Amino acid sequence: MARSNRPVSRRQAWWLLTTALTTCLPLAPQLPPWLSLAAGAAFIWRAALTWRQWHLPPRWLLILLVMAGTVGVFLQYRTILGRTPGVALLVVFLALKLLELRAARDAVATALLCYFLVLGQFLFTQTIPTALLACLTVLITTATLLAASDDRPQPQQQLRRAALMLAQALPFMLLLFVLFPRVQGPLWGIPQDRFSAVSGLSDTMSPGSIAQLSQSDAIAFRVKFKDAVPPQSQLYWRGPVMPSFDGRSWRVAQTQGAYAEVPYPEIGSPVDYQVTLEPHGKFWLFALELPGTLPPESALTFDYQPIARQAVRTRTRYTQRAWPEAMAGANEAPGILRQALALPTDGNPRMRAISTAWRTQHAGNGEAILTAAQDFFSRQLLIYTLNPPLLGADMVDEFLFDSKRGFCEHFAAAFVFSLRAAGVPARVVAGYQGGEINPVDGYLVVRQYDAHAWAEAWIAGRGWIRIDPTAISAPSRINSNFATAAPAGAGLPFLARSDLAWLRELRHRLDAVTNGWNQWVLGYNPQRQRDLLSSLGLNEPDWRSMTAVLSVLCGGVMLGLTGWILRNRLRVDPALAAWRRFTARLARHGAAWRAWEGPLAFAERAARLTPTHAKSIHEIAALYARLRYEAAPQANDLAQLKAKVAAFKP
């Protein structure tokens, strides 16, 4: 069309510049600084061009700049594929496209690029503020698209029209969002970079690694219990199990296989719950001890930790059942027990001496040694603190006998060491303990500062038994929560402080909103879609039935909108309608009414052509002329006209 070749007007250029700026600003933190600066310079250049009405830069210069930008992105990331480099490239293109606005077609291309970059924002964050910002960007971009086709209206008019059109698009969006058959990504392998460093547990534990996490109030996962919430002291969320010890750090075992099903018998009463796990980039899934079922696409390691087949890079939801009273590992494999006894040959001589004493005293009776160790720990009067002193080479000895101050990893490590030295198989379990119920939506929220480490000992005939050495010295850590256990003024994360009641209340509300957003908007995946549609009575929904329902509903909305669009078509003046019926009848008899003819002149001519009806033709024309042109026509003129036209049958 000739229209798309029209040059871009000044006003359109301003619109495009505003849109590009709104689109790129939220992306700036994700981009390398040089790119943000370069894009800013391009925007300023564009503004100057528009302001001063200078000529656009020559095409060869733009091609050079595009090449330079691409090379820059490549040098920055060593690739141009993937999330961040892709977004960076799009920003380069957008900034330079602004300098190349020759025709209306370029304006449309720019607007499409902006829509694209809104998706780019979602690659980095999908919070409620991001969504609101994206709404604003889409609004402005749509107004720009409007201005690209007609730039005469004022900006606020364009924005109002864009808002109206987007509001009309909302029903379609809601229907499609709920009913469009969802596919679980990824469709291809690129999203490796979807996840970058996020705080969380790691697969090694050394002194201070968990204490570091206690500074973060980021959410690790949320739990919805089917029935009553178990007591706080039972909420041990099992994470990485660390049997191997090198004298300083504890490490996850390099296992070769995993159980496909839970290997221990079900005892006691189960606890059912659903976990919504925030992405952490590792394979493990957290479960209440002991896990009774396995989520799909997961397995159980030989030390009873559920792990997913793929690293958790997106928010993941799974249903679980726990058996709090189950006993695991009654017939444990010798290799695993051997690993749970391994110690470095030297180091920590004081603890070793005590443990050796236990061993001889209790003749290798595991249960008795365990009791002795617990007694020993409580006698030592250890202090639970967020800021333990730094420890030297013999960490266990220094902690137990000298500083006596430590965080949960010190307790767990020292306890496991003491048992191993006494010949009782033991290992460190990392994970989370406790959590906080949000009274607004009833979800249990587990944050990073709930990270914890405890010990597990193997007793012949009973299997693995959980012992939390921290609870021996600081029972409040386990029975209430982390914040009450930690001494006041210990530099707690803001949200862990319990002294500001109104703040906690506000936080609970905000978190409930965020959780609802995560559960229902961001977490609306194929599984949730199936559940929702089943609960709406659409049994076993497959893509066919979903498409059918979707088409019917969208068709309904279309009809509604179309009705609105053509709503005022029948508002034709009744006198004119009657006159049209009359002239249409006459037209069939060779006397067609010409638009420029007055009614009386037409009657004159029509009467000559069809003399037999001359009288009624004149009457009708006179009535119509009165209705049309007289200031105050008589009340029954219209009824008379209608009657006469109805009776007129030439």
Next chain:
Amino acid sequence: MVAALRNRLREAFVRWALRVRLPEPAPIVLTQRRVYVLPTRAGLAYAAALGVILLGAMNYNLSLGHALVFLLGGLGIVAILHTFRNLALVAIRPGRCEPVFSGSLARFDLVLDNQRPDARTSLRLFTGDEAPLEIDIAPHASTVTSVKVLAKKRGWLPMPRLTIETTWPLGLVRAWSYAVPDLNCLVYPAPAAKAPPLPWSGESARGSARDGRGADDFSGLRSHQVADPPRHIAWKAVARQDGPLLTKLFSGAAAQQLWLDWGALSDAIDAEQRLSILARWMIDADAAGLAWGLRLPAVQLAPDNGPAQLSAGLRALALHNHGAQ
């Protein structure tokens, strides 16, 4: 090859779209059944962009990406409805159409009615390959617009098929319709640039003694022709207004009659050229205020002067051998 096929298809579509009896009675209301909607090139690009965004949203499991695609998809549907609404139920009424000379632009006046309480924006009207006219119509109002078409041949020029289209508001979809308003333009033959001097009838029926081209009394001016004697050039008139050379005409008798006779022109001149010469004579004679008569094989006009005589004469020339008068 492809272009030819596309043209054939388009013609077939237009024939189907305009299956009503032609020409259509006024007013032509563009009802929803005759308004067609298809995406523009920008609309196709928009759809492709949405497809790519959807793939990205699926691949990265971006719920908000899905929401974005669905919102923009809904916007596309809403754009179809708005574009359609912008054109549907516009009424077209034929207006006036003044006769023109062949070779110039015929202007077909059309009245477009908008009975809706909101404006119609950026409607484009065009016929054939002419550059489109862009108009707006205010709420509850009418707009008069004239479509210009080059008149190539004398006779009746029916208004060609009118395409009326709009891509407002987003430019993603194009709604269009066809109409053939009942309008005809009378096209006069183009006046010959070079014509013999006015045929003062030495052989006139009345056997006037005096030569019509006498040099006694000044009777008027006409444009200069190469064969005119230089001393008859109206130098004063040329000096007054900076225009083409004019030749002074003189007549010997006040009641001299001028017959513009088809038969008097040599058979060697082809028919259209003869009509052109006659048209030139009529215009010159009218400009000089002379009374003149016309003799065509089928029509004869008694000598007279004035605008009515001129338009009757030109009309007779336009419709010469056309059957319909």
